[in-house]
Amino acid sequence: MRGELLVVANDGDAARDLLSQVLSGSDAEVVGRWVELQVERGEQPPRLHEADLRAEAVAMLDGLRTGMASPLPLPEVVKAHEPLREALVDLSLRRARTGTPPADTAMAVLALKEALLEQAARLTADPGTLLAVAGEINRLLDAAAVLTFQAYVEGREEIIRSQHQQMLELSTPVVRLWRHVLAVPLIGTLDSTRTQVVMNGLLEAIQAHEARVAIIDITGVPMVDTLVAQHLLQTVSAVRLMGADCLISGIRPTIAQTITQLGIDLSAIVTRATLADALADAIRMTGDEPVRS
Secondary structure, rough: HHHHHHHHHOOOOOOOHHHHHHHHHHHHHHHHHHHHHHHHHHOOOOOHHHHHHHHHHHHHHHEEEEEEEHHHHHHHHHHHOOOHHHHHHHHHHHHHHOOOOHHHHHHHHHHHHHHHHHHHHOOOOOOOHHHHHHHHHHHHHHHHHHHHHHHHHHHHHHHHHHHHHHHHHHHOOOEEEOOEEEEEEEOOOOOOOHHHHHHHHHHHHHHHOOOOOOEEEEEOOOOOOOOHHHHHHHHEEEEEEHHEEEEOOOOOOOHHHHHHHOOOOOOOOOEEHHHOOOOOOOHHOOOOOOOOO
């Protein structure tokens, strides 16, 4: 039994030494083979060229090499060795931005196993050492694949959040209708998140354009309930705190009936049926009457 344990220990030490040797002296071969495998298997992202893949491979191998040389236990190298972790996260985020599926990203990392094992087989023919080094590589790169998958998912979620924010901003533009008069044409449902976007954009525009009147047009809002009314009141209050007046246009008959039935009090706010009516009132409020020829 002790003899068997000694053999395993020796194989493990030899495997660490061999893997360190592969990572230290075979960069060009491993990098080239890893890039080749990704291209052959279609795991190369559409907008990444071979030069990009090589740069990723070099960063990965540098991280693995310095991680193996660190005092960290092997299972902790991927999570705790910062250069390797950064290389893996950068690889994942780069692929997330190109729309590469997460499974392809993980498989690309796992392809490095094959490149490392091929290089190890060139350096030794001892079956025990090769088996042990395969175990070391599996533990390292399985953990690396999991990390890349997590980083990919987090990166995609961040991209989706950013795109959602951009869509909200694009869907609620602030339009300058007249000197000192701004308007926000709302289309669709007005929820808390969108209200905040509308409010931020409108208040910034009021300051930038020195506006005195803001019109919130709800012609494109399909339904006004208590929550929507509350959001509108919040926006109106914020506009008034900026020293501007606020009008609401687009009050259709059905919306007027709904507001009345719900007992929502909009009496303190100037409301108009159409944007044109609200604009005429806003021009009069600013005193900037158009000159008639």
